[in-house]
Amino acid sequence: MKAIWNNQVIAESDNTIVVENNHYFPQQSIKQEFFKKCATQTTCPWKGLASYYTLEVDGKQNPDAAWYYPEPKPAAANITNYVAFWKGVKITD
Template identity: 35%
Template sequence: MGDEHIRLHAISARIQVLAGDTIVADTCNVLELRESGYPPRYYIARADVAMDRLCRSTTRTHCPYKGDASYYALTLDGKCIEDVAWSYEQPLPAVAKIRNRLAFDPQRVELRITER
């Protein structure tokens, strides 16, 4: 994998993940992953995510540059939002820093990004 496919770096921003009025994650510990042909993705440490609101879904995907992803559903007010986030528990060595972090789908939840 060359640098032309994926770039990964820490950013100086605060990110809040919201589902309606509920904050699902709030952090300044963010890794931004830029992959050719895709919008930026923000990987958040699990310690900054309300993991008690998430449960694993059955969805799995494979990326030749990152490895195998596991997905999570969000339960909120009796409703389930499927595949709201994903994580690479065993990422490929080139992106090892995203191990056990979560990225959230901005089409399923709101991402508020505030520069620090």
């Protein structure tokens, strides 16, 4: 699977985990140079506290377009160290 934004592959992996129709990519499969940590956080009742990244590709930014659960609740332990996308990021195989 590939995550693409602004015509750039930002993550690629054969080992994504699908949760609620979102592909979660292993942390080591993302291209770190495109990811900037930001202060945004949200809470999911069953997954826990999510943190976000802003994507930056070729001078363009996509705020809060990737999220991850640093310490998910037990029900979501399988997505520890995985990153998911939205806000115009295309997921393709």
